[in-house]
Amino acid sequence: MKSITLAIICVLVLNSCKNKNDEQSKIIPENEDIAYKSFGKGIIxxxxxAATSMASHYKTMNLGDSINSKIIAKVNSVxxxxxxxMTLNLEDGNDVMVxxxxxxxxxxKDITGKEVVVNGKAFIKEIPIDELIHYAKDAGKPVEEIAAITEPKKTYSFVADGVLLKE
Structure with a gap:
């Protein structure tokens, strides 16, 4: 009985190490040669x-859930x-509103397509119609597109306390 219990424990430990290593492979490696311009709280x-890893985290979250996170992604719009x-590309067909x-x-305002590292809180939010219209106007969207906004939208959201912009 002891040997069966020990074998089960060994399998569980080895399996958890495998999962941990898989997750760590999604972490962006350190690279001291990259130059960043810092905004907000000083971060490293x-x-x-990676954005794709963050996308998988968002898919497991519900409205009102939040997690502290630091992600690296490309800017879609500002x-x-x-x-x-700004919105960031999660590389899975979704954006995150920061x-x-x-x-x-x-x-x-001219950083579309550039890489950023954002640090802060990721969450799922339902954006009301008036706020969606405000963002569309800020983004310079056409009047027809703004007029088509008729219902709230659940979005991936992020409040950043610090941002690094890759130079």
Missing amino acids: ADGAI CQVKGCW TFKDYGFFMP
Whole structure:
């Protein structure tokens, strides 16, 4: 009986190590040669997870859930009024809407396509119609597209306290 219990424990330990290594392979490796411009709270790029890994985390979350996270992703769009929000590509067909903690800092308006590391809180949010219209106007969307906004939308959201912009 003891040998069966010991064998089961060994299999479980080895399997958990395998899963841990798989998750660690999704973490972006340290690279001191990359130059970043910092916004908000000072952060470092070490330990940031890839956008695709973050996408899988979002898929397991429900409305109201949140996790502290640091992700690296490409910028899809930026608020063209003052840089007060941006969307990031999760590389799975979805975007994440990033705002900045306490409206404390803004991003340059010309960073679409650039790589960023964002640190903060990831969550699922339902955005009301008036807020969706506001974002569409900030992004310079056509009047027809803005008029087509008629219902709230559940989105992947992120409040960043610090951002690194790859130079």
